[in-house]
Amino acid sequence: MSHQLMGLMVLGAIAIIVFLPIFMFRCYHNRFMLYQTRALDVEQTNHATRLFARFRAEVMRQQQSIAVPPPRPNTAEEEAASIVTKVAYRDIKPTKEADSDDCCAICIEGFEEEEICGVVDGCDHCFHKVCIDKWLGIVSRCPLCRCLVRVVSENNNS
Missing domain, CATH: 3.30.40.10 (Zinc/RING finger domain, C3HC4 (zinc finger))
Structure with a gap:
């Protein structure tokens, strides 16, 4: 009995030593990926905002550059x-x-x-x-x- 109990304890210790780092790595990796995704979302939102601001500035510049035709003489x-x-x-x-x-x-x-x-x-x-x-x-x-x-x-x- 003591050999069986000792064998179970050794097997449990090996399982903990092998699976605990894998479990911790997975948790860290998931948390890291979640942070990266949020950072990308913020970066993409900022990028979209910058693109829209550039587009709006270009449209405003084009509208200002459109020349008003001179008034035609009255018939x-x-x-x-x-x-x-x-x-x-x-x-x-x-x-x-x-x-x-x-x-x-x-x-x-x-x-x-x-x-x-x-x-x-x-x-x-x-x-x-x-x-x-x-x-x-x-x-x-x-x-x-x-x-x-x-x-x-x-x-x-x-």
């Missing part, structure tokens, strides 16, 4: 373009022709007495102020007769 048609006068609908209603519709050709809605309307001076077509302002922001011609309309700032055309 005779543009020089003679109509302007839009802002007036209350009640002021233009009596002067409008009897066969004309009482609605805005842009939004197809009727006019109210107290509404401010935009009247194109060249053709006397009438539109809601909001409608004609949006229209002229996109197209510089009258929605009905297609005559050229010059946009005048609010300060000059009260």
Whole structure:
């Protein structure tokens, strides 16, 4: 019995001597690899941030280098373009022709007495102020007769 017990103790000691360093190496290796992975993640994030910053700087530099084309000279048609006068609908209603519709050709809605309307001076077509302002922001011609309309700032055309 003592030989068997002694043999088991020696076998256990050999197992501990062999497997304990392997187990400790594995734990250290796993911890080391986890640290390296985290360090790589941080490094990759920093690298991506630096790349994005370089890309953004390059885009900003390109946008600043784009030259604005010089303004082209006005044609005779543009020089003679109509302007839009802002007036209350009640002021233009009596002067409008009897066969004309009482609605805005842009939004197809009727006019109210107290509404401010935009009247194109060249053709006397009438539109809601909001409608004609949006229209002229996109197209510089009258929605009905297609005559050229010059946009005048609010300060000059009260």
